[in-house]
Structure formats: C-alpha cells, structure tokens
Amino acid sequence: MKQYETLLAEQYETLLINQDEHSKGVYTITLNRPDSMNAMNTQMGLDLVNSIQELKEKDDVRVLIITASGEKSFCVGADLKERNGMTNKDWKKQHDIFENAFKEIRDFPYPVIAAINGYALGGGLEMALSCDLRYSVAHGKLGLPEAKIGIIPGVGGTQNLPRAIPVGIAKEYLFRGNQMSAERAKELGLVNDVFNQEEFKENTLSVAKEIAQNAPLSLRALKESVNNGMQTDLHTALTIEINNYYKTANSEDRQEGILAFNEKRQPNWKNN
Numbered sequence: 233m234k235q236y237e238t239l240l241a242e243q244y245e246t247l248l249i250n251q252d253e254h255s256k257g258v259y260t261i262t263l264n265r266p267d268s269m270n271a272m273n274t275q276m277g278l279d280l281v282n283s284i285q286e287l288k289e290k291d292d293v294r295v296l297i298i299t300a301s302g303e304k305s306f307c308v309g310a311d312l313k314e315r316n317g318m319t320n321k322d323w324k325k326q327h328d329i330f331e332n333a334f335k336e337i338r339d340f341p342y343p344v345i346a347a348i349n350g351y352a353l354g355g356g357l358e359m360a361l362s363c364d365l366r367y368s369v370a371h372g373k374l375g376l377p378e379a380k381i382g383i384i385p386g387v388g389g390t391q392n393l394p395r396a397i398p399v400g401i402a403k404e405y406l407f408r409g410n411q412m413s414a415e416r417a418k419e420l421g422l423v424n425d426v427f428n429q430e431e432f433k434e435n436t437l438s439v440a441k442e443i444a445q446n447a448p449l450s451l452r453a454l455k456e457s458v459n460n461g462m463q464t465d466l467h468t469a470l471t472i473e474i475n476n477y478y479k480t481a482n483s484e485d486r487q488e489g490i491l492a493f494n495e496k497r498q499p500n501w502k503n504n
Contacts (some may be wrong), residue, residue: 246276248301252437257294257444259287262301269305272355273314277329284336291503294341294444294451298363299347303429306346306372309354312381327386330355334387337362338459341452343443347436348372353411358385361392364455366423367439368414369432374422375411395462396422397462402435411485447485448503455479 246265252258261283263270287293299305310330315323337344337359346352346360348368357374360366368374376389382388385406394402397420405412417423427435443451453476461469480486485501492499 238281244279246273247279247283249283251285252441255437255441255444255450257292258297258437259290259293259295260297260299261287262299263307264304266300266302267350268311268313269308269432270300270302270356271308271311271313272330272359273311274326274329277326280333281329281336284333284340288340294342294448295440296342296344297343297347297440298337298359298468299436300349300414303349303369305350305356306348306352307356307359308351309356309358315360317401330387334359334362338388341455342448343455345436345483347432348374348414349432354378354385354389358387358389358392361388361396365439366417367432367436368417368423368426370414370426370428372414372417372423372426373411374414374417375409376406377409377411379407380409393422396420427448445479445498447489447499447501449480449483449485449501453480 246261246263248260248264250260250262252260261280263272263274263276265273275420286298287296310326315326318326341360344363346363348360348366350369350372352360352368352372352374354375354377357376361373369395376385376393378386378389385393390406392501393406396402401420412420412422414423414426425435429496457469457473457476461472464472484504485499488499488501
C-alpha cells in the first residue's frame with residue numbers, strides 16, 4: 233500500500249481510504265463501522281468532511297467511490313444508540329456535521345459513485361443519493377424509514393429521492409417508510425445497476441476505471457453542467473452548458489484528445 237493510503241487509514245477512526253493500484257485516479261472511501269452496520273456517528277461525519285476535503289486537494293483524483301465494510305450494510309443512517317438521550321442542542325450540532333459531510337459529497341468536483349453493499353437506510357440512502365452514480369449488490373435494501381421514528385429525512389432525502397424516481401412513488405416510500413429491493417431500485421432508476429456479490433466490487437470498480445480514463449476537465453465540466461443546469465430553467469441551463477463547453481474547447485486537453493484520436497493512442501491529459 234502506498235504511503236498516502238497508509239497515512240489516511242491511520243488518520244480516520246471510522247473510514248478507510250484507498251487508491252486503486254491498477255487505475256490512476258480512482259479513490260475509495262470505505263465506511264468502517266461494521267459492528268454498527270456502518271451507522272453514522274458524530275466521528276464518521278467529521279471524518280467524511282475532513283477526508284473529502286483532503287481528497288479534493290489531490291491532483292490525481294478523478295473518481296471517488298463510497299462504499300462500506302462487510303457484506304451486510306452500506307449504512308443504516310444515524311447511530312441511534314449515540315443519539316439516545318441527546319439534548320436538542322447536541323442533536324443540532326451533530327446534524328450540522330452530517331449536513332456538511334453530505335454537502336462535501338455533492339460538491340466533490342469529480343464523479344462520486346455509491347457502491348451499496350447492503351442496507352442503505354435513512355441517512356445511508358441519503359448519502360447514496362448525494363452521489364452521482366449508484367450501484368447495488370443484489371441483496372441490497374434501500375429506504376427512508378424516518379416517519380416510523382417520528383422525524384423526516386434531513387440531509388436531502390425528501391428532495392433527492394423525487395428527483396431520482398417518479399414523485400408519486402417517492403412520496404409513497406417516504407410516507408410508508410418501507411424498503412425497496414435493489415432490483416426495484418434499478419427498475420425505478422434509483423440505482424444504475426445491480427450486481428451479484430461475487431461481481432459487485434469488480435464491476436463497480438470497472439465503471440470507475442472507465443470514467444477515470446476520460447479528460448479531467450471534461451468530467452468536472454459535465455458534473456457542473458448537469459448539477460447546476462437541473463436546478464434552473466432551460467435557457468439558463470443551456471448558458472451554463474455552453475460556458476463549460478468553451479472551458480473544455482479552449483483547453484490544451486481538447487487539443488491532446490484530438491491528436492491522440494488521430495494517432496490512435498491513449499491521450500496524456502494535463503488537466504488544463
């Protein structure tokens with residue numbers, strides 16, 4: 233393992249950070265509280281904020297995968313054992329940290345993939361919804377059960393779920409608090425694909441590797457265009473797109489991409 237990987241693994245109590253040895257630019261954050269089904273405690277929220285901010289500063293990051301330890305659970309939301317007996321003030325402090333963590337995921341400049349290796353419930357599904365792409369293991373279960381414990385989703389669930397699937401179906405799952413299977417999530421477009429346990433890691437990593445081969449300027453411009461454009465009217469969205477288009481069209485990497493195509497070789501991206 234490279235020195236950087238070892239350093240980060242030692243630095244964060246609730247996460248493991250790894251760089252894929254065979255693909256430049258693919259990094260993985262692994263939620264690492266398997267004994268608690270990878271529930272989010274305050275420390276995990278802090279670790280997510282700090283690790284993602286650190287990864288943003290690395291020049292070679294192109295794709296970020298978020299997954300979890302074990303084969304049972306991606307994340308079952310907030311750690312209710314830690315929250316038991318919390319004052320409203322302490323609850324608010326913790327929730328502010330969770331909000332910041334999910335904002336860091338949404339605002340990460342390059343594609344973020346959620347590799348859902350089991351249950352993704354409550355804040356766990358909201359974390360996955362904060363990512364750009366979602367792939368699930370076949371036995372995965374997804375849901376937002378907050379209404380069953382007297383609250384509602386508070387880190388994007390009520391907004392991101394109906395943006396990912398039909399509004400009426402999203403409301404049904406929110407109102408009932410039920411779980412959906414991975415296959416149902418795929419049918420609805422909530423996850424991009426579903427893989428058997430044996431193929432899950434390899435196939436998800438294969439997608440990440442393919443993305444990481446593309447021009448970094450293009451990846452950033454694509455994410456910004458889609459994310460910002462979807463939040464506004466079509467006229468404004470097209471302006472966002474064309475502005476990002478010319479950022480790439482006027483770049484050295486665009487010239488390199490055309491040259492590499494004509495020379496039938498892999499491009500050597502400079503990220504400028």
